[in-house]
Amino acid sequence: MKEYIDVNRKRWDELADVHFNGEFYNVKKFREGGIAISDLEVKEVGDVTNKKLLHLQCHFGKDTLSWARLGAQVTGVDFSSRAVSLARQLSKEIGIEATFLQSEIGKLDKTNLPSNSFDIVFTSHGAIYWLPELKKWAEMIAYYLKPGGFFYIAEGHPMALIFDDENETDFRVRYPYFHQDNPLDFDYDSSYASGDVKIKNTKEYGWIHDLGYIVNNLIDAGLQIDFLHEYPFVSWEMFPFLKEKEGWWHLPEEYQKIPLMFTLKATKKGL
DSSP states (O other): OHHHHHHHHHHHHHHHHHHHHSTTTTHHHHHTSOOOSOHHHHHHHOOOTTOEEEEESOTTSHHHHHHHHTTOEEEEEESOHHHHHHHHHHHHHHTOOOEEEEOOGGGOOTTTSOSSOEEEEEEESSOGGGOSOSHHHHHHHHHHEEEEEEEEEEEEOTTGGGBOTTOSSSOOBOSOOSOOSSOEEEEOSSOSSOTTSOOSOOEEEEOOOOHHHHHHHHHHTTEEEEEEEEESEESSOOSTTOEEETTEEEOOTTSOOOOOEEEEEEEEOOO
């Protein structure tokens, strides 16, 4: 898998600057205050005051620093060295203390980041697609959570991800549903966040993870599922025919509703 990961890392090193300077993420507005986390996520995660929170696949840290603004003591992890550099820069610019580490999830340093360190592990929105498998991911989540701590994820629903995201009128099955070891491969010269900016590292690889595969890996790692919620909206324009309303992308009224996003909370059992 190393070749796939290295290709993706080069792409995300380039995308980090594109996203940091683009309008989609609106870093200028974030510097002035505010929270990038949705009200739904804030409600479902609950009060984070003085909680230690580990954010996996944090990109350049905007969401991580939002949790810090809500009172958490935050650590963000991302495999892109450029994204981590920008996260540290942003943390310094806005005067919010945070720790950012450059690492693949499965290669986190257990010496400097010991077990049972965090009350909350968080990840969200288009993150796990970039992971070849979820067994080690789930084990690392369980390793870093304190007994009684919990993991929370908000993510695109695997059912919705089977459909052609380029078809402009309706749902047509294009991708597999069930997890497979071999990645999907694409060649894009732009980003979902900045379509007008052309990038050099056009190749990317991603992996399908069905809902059962996600849930069962968390259970196998020793976590107890507290809830699994499904929603008929999502945080990005997953399909060209979705309509934006109050920060979420919805299906038009004439369409049958299907789940576009799920959220899940899972707790590490106490000793």
